[in-house]
Amino acid sequence: MQRIRNMGLRLTPQRIAILEYLDGNVNHPSAEEIYNAVAKKYPTISFATVYNTLETLKRKKGILELTIDPRRRRYDPNTEPHHHIICVQCRKVADVHADFDLRLPESNVEGFKVLSKQVEFYGICPECDNQN
Amino acid sequence: MQRIRNMGLRLTPQRIAILEYLDGNVNHPSAEEIYNAVAKKYPTISFATVYNTLETLKRKKGILELTIDPRRRRYDPNTEPHHHIICVQCRKVADVHADFDLRLPESNVEGFKVLSKQVEFYGICPECDNQN
DNA sequence: TTATTAAGTTAGAATTAATCAAAATTAATA
């Protein structure tokens, strides 16, 4: 938790609550889910604070912002390189641990400076599959 | 263009205009960009029609809906398997043609039925890089 | 300790993307 201080950020109860909720959380929650969870213990927290904190943590490389759900952003406290699969029905996101070789072929780079890369799988999760 | 009929869809001027705009378009436009482009020739078109048509085409596998820009959905008339890179500054999306081996390791599948997969690169495009 | 202040939080309004509902229109066909 001291980690926040080391990022040059002030240690506020809101940030602690958000970090505690995210820590070890493998559900790739949305801002709303984070808000709901934190609001239970800290009813005065606002969406602005949640978004502010998530943006700050993202900039400090403390979390990942996932662009895998077309409806809303998802957040991932696991900043180690890994990939994801999303259920197109219930939108559950699961981790995919695999070491893909994702080097761009020279001819392909188009002059882009690559900052990050990841593989997204879209599919149907077992639970949703059962219902069909 | 007869392609639309073959999908079991009615051939309307709006759909023709949307398809014409998308055909060969390599810019991965958003719904708004499509609307703006089509509205020039067809000023009465509505956003609902654009979204309806895009949704229909997506279901018929005539286009891809890209979840690579956290702000808005992007559409790609190229349904051949390929990947993308987005500039995190100007949000330009470019194609990445490479044949990655993206098979999930058995241990990893978690019971998901995989429908599609793709690699997303995030980076800075040459134009934006020049400005810094 | 306490005062200072820059950083952070808050409520609520605003913006933006996307969806929806219902009435009006029209492409396809018989």
Next chain:
DNA sequence: TATTAATTTTGATTAATTCTAACTTAATAA
């Protein structure tokens, strides 16, 4: 040419995110 189911339209609605400006507070230095 009439019929009708598919499509389009308008405008309202919802949902996610951002913004603003006033208020509060964690960190620090006196």
